[in-house]
Amino acid sequence: MxxxxxxxxxxxxxxxxxxxxPIPISAATLRHRVSMLDHHDRQTVQQVSDFFRWDRQPRDRSDAEIRATHRRLVAEIRHPLVAQLVHHRFEMRMLVAALRCQRSGLPPPEFPELPLAVWIQRHWDEPCFRLNDRFRWLPRFCQAIEDHQPRRAQWHLFTELWNHWSRWNDQYTFSFESVVLYLARWEILHRWASQNEQCGRQRFHDLVDDILQTGGVNC
Amino acid sequence: MDEPMVEMLGRIGIYAPLFLGAIGSILGCAAGGQAACGAMLDVEGGYGRLIGVSALPSSQTIYGIVVMLSMNGSFQIQAAPGMFAIGTLCGLALLFSGWFQGKCCASAIHATKSKPEVFGLSVAPAAIVEGFAVFAFVFALILAGGLPSAAGGS
Structure with missing residues (x-):
């Protein structure tokens, strides 16, 4: 056990x-703490990290590449919660991609093999693909896109992910699932914090000024 | 049932509260202790009380010792089935209370780490679980007192 x-x-x-x-734990410290896990668990955590790293990449991949990655992940991932996490994230990516294409008047992209893809293709011409009831964040996300507010749209997306994964997390305490969900939610924190580059740069300069003024560093 | 078999059951009943209570304490203290060690990596002080909370499930072993000693007076074969029933069931109650008290302690340590002001309240669930262990312990003593020739019983 x-x-x-x-x-x-x-x-x-x-x-x-x-x-x-702020983010309560740095990436380096988190990596160090996660090294307490045994080999098998570390492999699963690595799968989660690899997926999130892939998920962060610029959107210059072809649909075929994304479909291939989805197929590979479905074949590779054995842990049910990690599979659920990846599935949920793919569904959200798919919805966002579909909304962008619909808004630009493009045909539906080639989606990964998911039941939601069939639904979206069937309801392509309808607002929010008639998914407002199932995905309550969708109208708010669409509105933010309409208003040319990409940051607000991203906020709605992250809020949905955060709330969804926090609800899952409520079911677990001191288990491997709680470790995975911690890492997943930390990833959201990290992504959101990384967006505020200007604020980060200002904070860094303030800290440097503080240290120099208090004589903490000899120049 | 053969007399040696009945005697063996009686002896099991005598030792069961200590044996099962100790297993409960092991599981409980291990859970609490691991949580305390983890929390010490994340906090800057107050280590003593973290370790103190993690040691709460030790009491189940003490209750087990007392019940064992109370039944180990003068062993009578006619009391053996009763000893087996009381000892085993009391031991099981001590085992589960120790184990789950450890989980409560781990949660208390986790909560206290982020919010030190809730320390007292966070230990309350562990204290409630302890209360049930005390019930099992006290009533095992009372019932053991009623067994023929055990612990001065009739």
């Missing part, structure tokens, strides 16, 4: 909302 008490207790509490304050 594998136990995750030490690892979970060593991780600081994530904020209630992803846009609420």
């Amino acid at each position: 594998q136990s995750y008490y030490t690892l979970m207790a060593s991780l600081p509490q994530l904020p209630r909302e992803f846009d609420d304050g």
Whole structure:
């Protein structure tokens, strides 16, 4: 019986909302803490990290590449929660891609083999693909896109991911699933914080000024 | 049933509260202790109380020792089935209370780490679980007192 008490207790509490304050743990410290896991768990965590790294890349891939990646991940991933996580993320990516194409008057892209793809293709000409009830964030996301507010659209997207994964997390304590969901939610925090580059640069300059003024560093 | 078999059951009943209670304490203290070690990586002070909370499930072993000693007075074959029933069931209650108290302690440590002001309240669930262990312990003593020739019973 594998136990995750030490690892979970060593991780600081994530904020209630992803846009609420700084990231509580740096990437390097998180990597160090996750190294407490055994080999098999580390492999699963690596799959999650690889997926998120792939998910962050610029959108210059072809539809065929994305379909191939989805097929590979479905074949490779054995852990049910990680599979659910990837499935959920792919559904959201697919919806966003479909909305962008619909808005630009393009035909539907080649989606990965998911039941949602069939539905979207069937309701291509309808607003929000008649998915407003199933995905309640969709109208708000569409509105933000209409208003030329990409940051707000991203905020709605991240809010949905954060809330969804937080709800899943409520079912687990001190288990491997809670480790995976912690990493997934940390990824959202990190992505959101990375967007605010201007603020980060200003904060860095302020800190440097503080240190220089207090004589903490000899130049 | 053969007399040696009945005697063996009685002896199992005597040792069961300590044996099962100790297993509960092992599981509980291990869970709490691991959580305390993890929390110590994330906090800057207050280590003592984290370790203190993680040691709460130790009491189940003490209750087991007391019940064992109370039944181990003068062993009578006619009391053996009763000893087996009381000892085993009390031991099981101690095992589960120790195990789950450890989980409560781990959660208390996790909560206290991020919000030190809830320390007292966060330990309350573990104290409630302890209360049930005390019920099992006290009533095992009372019932063992009623067994023929055990612990001064009739």
